[in-house]
Amino acid sequence: MDLAVGAIVEGKVTGITKFGAFVALPEGKSGMVHISEVAASFVNDIKDFLQEGQQVKVKIIGIDQAGRINLSIKKAQPQEPRQERVGGGVPRQQRGAAPRGRAPQPPKDPATMSFEDKLKAFMSDSESRQADVRHATDRKNGSRRRK
Secondary structure, eight states, X not given: OOOOTTOEEEEEEEEEOSSEEEEEOGGGOEEEEEGGGSXXXXXXXXXXXXXXXXXXXXXXXXXXXXXXXXXXXXXXXXXXXXOOEETXXXXXXXTTOOOTTSOOOOOOOTTTSOHHHHHHHHHHHHHHXXXXXXXXXXXXXXXXXXX
């Protein structure tokens, strides 16, 4: 078996460092998986994803002039279908979703809301819109508010 760029092979993790993992490949060769190539999500500690002696499927993504082999675990995995983007790069399913940190609340029927609830909803919406306008205006003017 020839080790060439683009080939997907099985290997065994032989060592783990804070920046990546070394993998023993067929034909007695070895390569390194950089921490950024371990998983599609952010990897803070590589030991959360890999252990020494673990069998892994890796893709050869590069071989430099010194013969060092660069590997990727995340590129050896099947790709998840990409979400269709709409407008300003926002995934279709997230459009109109509540901002992070806030739980989405179902819209209430105005006929059943009390005056206090209506006033609270209006004030919240108004403050949010004013903040958006201030943010856009500051950005257009290239200035920041000074207190």
